[in-house]
Amino acid sequence: MEWLHELIFGTGVAHAIFILALVISIGILLGKIKIFGISLGTTWILFVGIFFGHLGLGIDENVLHFLKEFGLILFIYSIGMQVGPSFFSSFKQGGITLNLLASAIVFLGVIIAYVLHLITGVPIPTMVGILSGAVTNTPGLGAAQQTYYDMTHQSDPSIAMGYAVAYPLGVVGIILTLIILRYLFRINFEKENKELDNFNASKLTEARMFSLQVLNPAIFGKTIQEIKQFINREFVISRVLHADTETLEIPRPDTRLYENDKVLVVSNLKNIDIIEAFIGKRIDMDKSDWDKLDSQLVSRRIVITKPQINGKSIGQLQLRTLYGVNITRVNRAGVDLVADSRLQLQLGDRVTVVGSEAAIANVEQLLGNSLKRLREPNLVSIFIGIALGVLLGSIPFWIPGIPQPVKLGLAGGPLIVAILLSKFGPNFKLVTYTTMSANLMLREIGIAIFLACVGLGAGEGFVETVINGGYKWIGYGVIITMVPLLIVGIIGRKACKLNYFTLMGLISGSMTDPPALSYSNATAGNDVPAVSYATVYPLVMFLRVITAQLMILLFL
Template sequence: MEIVENLFKGFPELWGGGVAHSVMILSLVITLGLCLGKLKVKGVSLGLAWILFTGLVFGHFSLNLDEHLLHFLKEFGLILFVYSIGLEVGPGFFSSFRRGGKALNGLVAIVIAISLVTAIAIFYISGSPITTIAGILSGAVTNTPGLGAAQQAYSDLRHIDAPTIASGYAVTYPMGVLGVIISFIILRFVLRIRREEEEKDAERGMGHLEDITLNTFSIEICNPAVDGATVKHVHDLLKRDFMISRIMRQNQNIKHEVVNGHTELHVGDTLLIVARPADQDPICALMGKLSDIDWNEQNSELISRRILITRSSINGKTIGQLKIRSQFGANITRVNRSGVDLVATSHLKLQMGDRVTVVGDELSISHVENMMGNSLKRLNDPNLIPIFLGIVLGCFLANVPFFIPGIPERLRLGLTGGPLIIAILMGYFGPKYNLVTYNTISANLMLRRFGLCIFLAGVGLGTGHDFVQTVVSESGLIWILYGLAITMIPILLGGIIGRYVFHINYFTLMGVLAGANTNPPALAYANEMTPSDTPSVGYSTVYPFAMFLRIVTIQILIFVFG
């Protein structure tokens, strides 16, 4: 019985209560939190936030860890979490601002600015400490990295911890999830959404996603002006990116032909084309009319296959440099990177983990497979060098001092901002300089979840002593009202601006607004509303920028008002 009591309370003769005590308490908090995270009410779950709530209960009953050990665990977990996010979003961070992503990310910036203005207004009106407001803001927008960034920034600024940051986060997080969903329902009626029309546009990819998604369609050439022209000549005329996956000649028995820039087009030919939705009408206007041919019924030796790039020698090379058409007689028609399809232009640089769609005969495709790897086993071997090297560089950047006018203190990016920026830069520039930064989605997710679980458990255990008193007091209810205001006002105003100023499709708009709050439960609700994947595409397009802004702006908030 004494052993059991010591495991929970700690061994008095050992530092920090002993390793067994510390590991057991931490693991127990995480296990119970993960189990509770499986619970759903009408499809909505608080997920990993339950780890924080479990830690608060343990902390309230003094089932705790040594404060120095707890501080280390929180910081270490936060670094792993933030760095893995940076590696994931890095490859698409800067490209998300191109074409259709500009307007979507612009709307995200507006939504985040409104949430900051709302929080600052509450700060001045209520007279609450900025640490409380920062915690309420983090919970209201369900942004856990923002919680860590606020704690780190205040610790760097005042050299003490602020428990009210975590308390404010925990109190407002549940309503932060529900508030976005309630706002979506309100917007549906305020904007007078006609669901069928919105779904038709969403399925076609129209709106701001038409520049960042791909459609596959067939065209029968009818324009005599194109007769005898080469594919390269048509490309030069249209000045748009598209790929011809297959061609079927009229009155010819040729069923096996790989298209390249020198291929001549003739009236009566039927083409299978991969292009952005925005480019479909101009292509049809030049070439001819849409065709409903079933390519699966055509007796052709050509096949289509997706190949996974797992060979490090391919990393950073352009499609043109590989000379796949001339060497193997095959074509790359599209590239899928982090869930987003890209047109396979000759100047597009390939990265480890890309999935390329290749068209050719069986022998040609087998040669392309050998060149690119297509080995899941190779990707399953985790690439740890960029992780630990990046963390080293992130720790250096975290401690580089800088100044903000009006603030006498030397400020630092801290252990949230430093590793995040390094990870984004390595994720984006790594492939350009042949540095392999790719890890499988499962490996990245495992690292991210592991770090987040440790961080949330540490935060809960460290602030649980005074949490219950805060919740049952009058101030707890007021915090919830503040959180609802910070959650719903930006979403409602952002929805109206996105609809009437940026003219964004409703289902895309829901994904973008969910991404602005980095809110997976809200995205799940949006996905249930439509069979199209436009909410997910909108979410993934703005998520990198939204996450970066949330982390940076809350640190500035602490630095300016703290």
């Protein structure tokens, strides 16, 4: 039985993999348990790792450090790829207010953590760990640990200990804050839903179809291209029914409109009134009515799967001129976008094409429409991105007043590169598309390995630390969790007049906390919390990683 003893208590590769697999699998199983409807999810891996470490079932220090950093890179990079496409667009329109409020929550938490450090004397590394646990942000924990190691060339287990102690009540504290705000403002769900029906900003940008009759003499005889330049709004005229000949056609840029012609227009809700005012009155004629007029025209969704199309604009493809078809909508990540000629297409986009059966078959060959290709992972772009991220994270930046050079590290570097590549990669013909399931698999493997290694490294001495004063960290964590949320929550409701459902998503997103989002969605009964969560998530995730590093760099 010596082999079994070596496997469990040894120091080899088999021992490391065996312990790591046990910690992760047990942690995932425990993560499925819910108490009062709340689950800590994959964070159980951390606690199981701490338990194994406490029992002395550790892993070789060098192996542990490598696995922890590699897991962190996979996790951070996949998050960057996920949030990248929406990172810059999240600052548009109402997103500015939500992101400012979410940023205020982040910086208030940092300020409170620093004040608690000054009052209590808890070391900065430990306090950063408590902060990361209190705001339930694992990437912040990873960034703090990696930055501390870069500065001191040694690990500080108290960072992970502070995180582990503060995390459970961090999850509870977020949901408790949502409940307090609900009763503080005497929220009436029926009233909140009515306000959403009157104005839902997220729906204003989605593509809609409507029919108009041409009645404006100023555009009689003008081409569609001239009309679009005159109105200067994003819209597509999908079909034209000429009044004089009663013929239906798929319009080209040089198609002219005349009095009483009927047009099928695709645009977003915020532009409908303006387009109607310039072209003519709205008529009761939906898409099915148009389909009945000409059975030879069909509408079909085609998935872009050819890498050559990645990054090209709709105008560059010249589908109207070459094939006589019209792209009316582009579905990206579940959202319908107006098919403006300047819109750049990406791998995985689903375009709605209108035309004859034969023409659409030709367009299918051009665009790909092969789901099999999408299932093939683009490993080249992933590892190029990781290499560039590590390179960027290793570059030292000298800042006046800071004795050590500042580095973005193995957390900040890959995060920034992933965001930039996922957003701008198509411009350079770089295929960055990964399926949601592939991205999720990469992310979950990374976070599982990272949390297991953190737990195993912090396990020795954890119980002793908690008994000898570490229990106070729970109270510090509750303060860091709830005070910023209550302050910004009151400001958001009173000063910014935010809908309560939007506020729930803002608070959950500012803590990057899926359990809180799940509670919010279930309570609201709609997807409004998820929309505001997604709006602030990219910026908040970036700020959490950067502020955790800066606290170590500035105050250590």
